[in-house]
Amino acid sequence: MAAAAGIAWAAAGGGAGAAALEADLRAAAALVAPSLEVVGAFVPAGEGPGGARAAAEALQARVSVALRTVGGAGSLLMCAAAPGGGVSVFEEDAPGAGLVEGRGPAEWSKVGAGAGFGDGAFCLRMDLFLVVPLLAGGAPAARRRAAANSVRDVVAELRSGDCRVLVDGGYVQRGALCGTSPEAPTMARLVVRACPPDSGGASSEGPAAGPSLAYEPLASGPAPCHVVRLEASVLGAVADSGQATGQQVLSMALAGLEAQLWEVARQLGDLEDAAAGRPHVFRALNFLPPGTPFPVTLVYDLGRGTDGDLRALERAHRDQRLEAHARLALGTERPAFKMSNALAFGEGEGDGTSGGKDGPRLANVHTSLPPSSVGGTVSLVQGDYMYYHYMQDRFDDNGWGCAYRSLQTICSWFRRQHYTSVPVPSHRAIQETLHKVGDKPAKFVGSRQWIGAIEISYVLDELLGVQSKVITVPSGAEIPTRARELARHFETQGTPIMIGGGVLAYTLLGVDFNELTGDCAFLILDPHYTGREDLGRIHAGSWVSWKQLGDKAAAGGDLFVRDAFYNFLCPQRPKEAA
Numbered sequence: 001m002a003a004a005a006g007i008a009w010a011a012a013g014g015g016a017g018a019a020a021l022e023a024d025l026r027a028a029a030a031l032v033a034p035s036l037e038v039v040g041a042f043v044p045a046g047e048g049p050g051g052a053r054a055a056a057e058a059l060q061a062r063v064s065v066a067l068r069t070v071g072g073a074g075s076l077l078m079c080a081a082a083p084g085g086g087v088s089v090f091e092e093d094a095p096g097a098g099l100v101e102g103r104g105p106a107e108w109s110k111v112g113a114g115a116g117f118g119d120g121a122f123c124l125r126m127d128l129f130l131v132v133p134l135l136a137g138g139a140p141a142a143r144r145r146a147a148a149n150s151v152r153d154v155v156a157e158l159r160s161g162d163c164r165v166l167v168d169g170g171y172v173q174r175g176a177l178c179g180t181s182p183e184a185p186t187m188a189r190l191v192v193r194a195c196p197p198d199s200g201g202a203s204s205e206g207p208a209a210g211p212s213l214a215y216e217p218l219a220s221g222p223a224p225c226h227v228v229r230l231e232a233s234v235l236g237a238v239a240d241s242g243q244a245t246g247q248q249v250l251s252m253a254l255a256g257l258e259a260q261l262w263e264v265a266r267q268l269g270d271l272e273d274a275a276a277g278r279p280h281v282f283r284a285l286n287f288l289p290p291g292t293p294f295p296v297t298l299v300y301d302l303g304r305g306t307d308g309d310l311r312a313l314e315r316a317h318r319d320q321r322l323e324a325h326a327r328l329a330l331g332t333e334r335p336a337f338k339m340s341n342a343l344a345f346g347e348g349e350g351d352g353t354s355g356g357k358d359g360p361r362l363a364n365v366h367t368s369l370p371p372s373s374v375g376g377t378v379s380l381v382q383g384d385y386m387y388y389h390y391m392q393d394r395f396d397d398n399g400w401g402c403a404y405r406s407l408q409t410i411c412s413w414f415r416r417q418h419y420t421s422v423p424v425p426s427h428r429a430i431q432e433t434l435h436k437v438g439d440k441p442a443k444f445v446g447s448r449q450w451i452g453a454i455e456i457s458y459v460l461d462e463l464l465g466v467q468s469k470v471i472t473v474p475s476g477a478e479i480p481t482r483a484r485e486l487a488r489h490f491e492t493q494g495t496p497i498m499i500g501g502g503v504l505a506y507t508l509l510g511v512d513f514n515e516l517t518g519d520c521a522f523l524i525l526d527p528h529y530t531g532r533e534d535l536g537r538i539h540a541g542s543w544v545s546w547k548q549l550g551d552k553a554a555a556g557g558d559l560f561v562r563d564a565f566y567n568f569l570c571p572q573r574p575k576e577a578a
Helices: 018-029 051-070 140-158 244-270 310-316 316-329 403-416 427-436 453-464 476-492 535-540
Strands: 039-046 076-081 087-093 122-134 165-167 170-171 188-193 212-217 226-236 282-287 295-304 377-380 468-473 495-499 506-513 520-525 546-547 566-571
Touching: 018 051, 039 051, 039 546, 051 140, 087 188, 087 427, 122 244, 140 188, 140 495, 170 212, 226 244, 226 295, 244 282, 244 295, 377 476, 403 453, 403 495, 427 453, 453 468, 453 495, 453 566, 468 476, 476 506, 476 520, 476 566, 520 535, 535 546
Parallel strands: 039 076, 226 282
Antiparallel strands: 076 087, 122 226, 188 212, 282 295, 377 506, 468 566, 495 506, 495 566, 506 520, 520 546
């Protein structure tokens, strides 16, 4: 199936040699599913008559051989993008053939459209354990060769006639690939010794001695090896699942598995530490970024564990994610390739729905509310969140945990927008974090003490790396004067706002501001609700509703106390989310 969308081939526009072009193309092609094929390249075109053809012919001279080496067996497309936005498509029907003007982008966009990732999709999951001998302190080139040799052996096994797919079981079984012992024999090098130059080829104690061969150990005892675990996940599709043969699926699956193995070899060759303890884990994850018509696969180095410190892992993968963003021409203001973005295929996604009171936790409970009576411009939270409130998670925080619940709602927003993989923190985790950063004493952990907006900002910074802006209002009576500023937050940041500082804590989800009358209403999500997860009951009790100054809170009493000060904690989206 031909891919109808583009992947940036970074070296194609520069002065790189053939080897660099081919290596870069392989890295770009490895992003896409094995059912997709790279069929051409794009290049900017010059202005004026003939500019598009000249650019396409220059591109053909540079990249045609590399494209066919990597796997483009049929017609290749050389596409020239004009400064005004138009694209001219030229075809190379055979190696060395001249370019002929081909179908336009609209026609090519239909190629492969019948082989979408629906009924014909498959996902192959398997674990591979590899033993890779990497001598401690060895040269980088030697490490890369050792990793490549180990992967080459595994690929040869996969391509042998012994490999089978258990379709109903959902995995590939090959005994020699699993459970390999991490023990390795002593590593040595072959040394050839010539006769001493002054001996004339003879020994005083016996006949002439020729050159000798000997093994010289490079390390005493077992050689240090990397035990590598690849959590492979190959996603592919066939045009018609009813017509596909097992061999077609197997061939496609093995092609994707090989690409992941070679990516492991590339990353492993750059490691400098010697093996110790648990296997070094690599995990393949599949993504479907918004606006991208095909899935993308990345192999992430998880180190010597599984998920470990999620924030540290996300920092370690940053350059890899940025490269994928650049190749797919995706902006970096929204995350696309964090571990939390990965496709889950119906498995438990850790989306926060568990832990509700007498039912699954509810999401986006404001969406079916009627509008406020203000009739102004409505600015709302952007994206999904989970409603956290009293008595959830089988935990009694009635009377003291409202700010904790507001923080959990905010954390759920950052998770569901895929800014982080860090779980929503429990009350104890929040308290431990505040003690860790030095804000609270040790006795605070396990207590029922309240927290406010400032403490929440510390937790967001420490756990998620999220910065916050605090809007301080001297009195509840003055809150309407900040309506424009709060509305601008929802328009530019879109995150839920925690309201603290008075008597009770709330979560703000939106503002309705009428420029003509100056009237305003605030969409309040109240964490003091103690009932079951029943949307009708939540709406009927005004636990999420539009409120104005002077209205009562759902739990009773004034929503905003006129002579109490308030802090509006406004979490900021990361400026670079990738």
